[in-house]
Amino acid sequence: MAGPSAEAPRGIGVLLRDLAEGSADLVRGEVQLARIEIGAVAAAAGKGTAYVATGGVLILLGVLATFTGVVLLIGDQWLPRDLYWLGALLFALIAGGVAAWLLMRGRNALSPSALAPHDTVATLKEDGEWLKRQLTSGRTSS
Numbered sequence: 558m559a560g561p562s563a564e565a566p567r568g569i570g571v572l573l574r575d576l577a578e579g580s581a582d583l584v585r586g587e588v589q590l591a592r593i594e595i596g597a598v599a600a601a602a603g604k605g606t607a608y609v610a611t612g613g614v615l616i617l618l619g620v621l622a623t624f625t626g627v628v629l630l631i632g633d634q635w636l637p638r639d640l641y642w643l644g645a646l647l648f649a650l651i652a653g654g655v656a657a658w659l660l661m662r663g664r665n666a667l668s669p670s671a672l673a674p675h676d677t678v679a680t681l682k683e684d685g686e687w688l689k690r691q692l693t694s695g696r697t698s699s
Contacts, residue, residue: 624648628641628645629641629644631648
């Protein structure tokens, strides 16, 4: 017997082996594509993070420069000479008060009671009561 020719029908074992090899190649290709995509996403996320961090630092520097200007303005316009420290103290107290107010609002907004899904919990309780009524009415009617 000669080897199988290109025109001869292939056996079920050969077909299953080809299917397994093709499936394995397909999975390897999909894994490779996923690695490439994840790498691209990670690179984009890193680049975006760098932009946000740089922007945050520049905003912080701008805010600090503005605060310095306000302190100098308070010292020049409303306080006697050489009392810039008092202007800085007044401004720090005002900024600290605003910061404390913002922190309290943020803490309250992030508290567990504020984040709880109240409507969902109420609906689940109603569903539980309805199910109990259904089960109880089913027992009494049988």
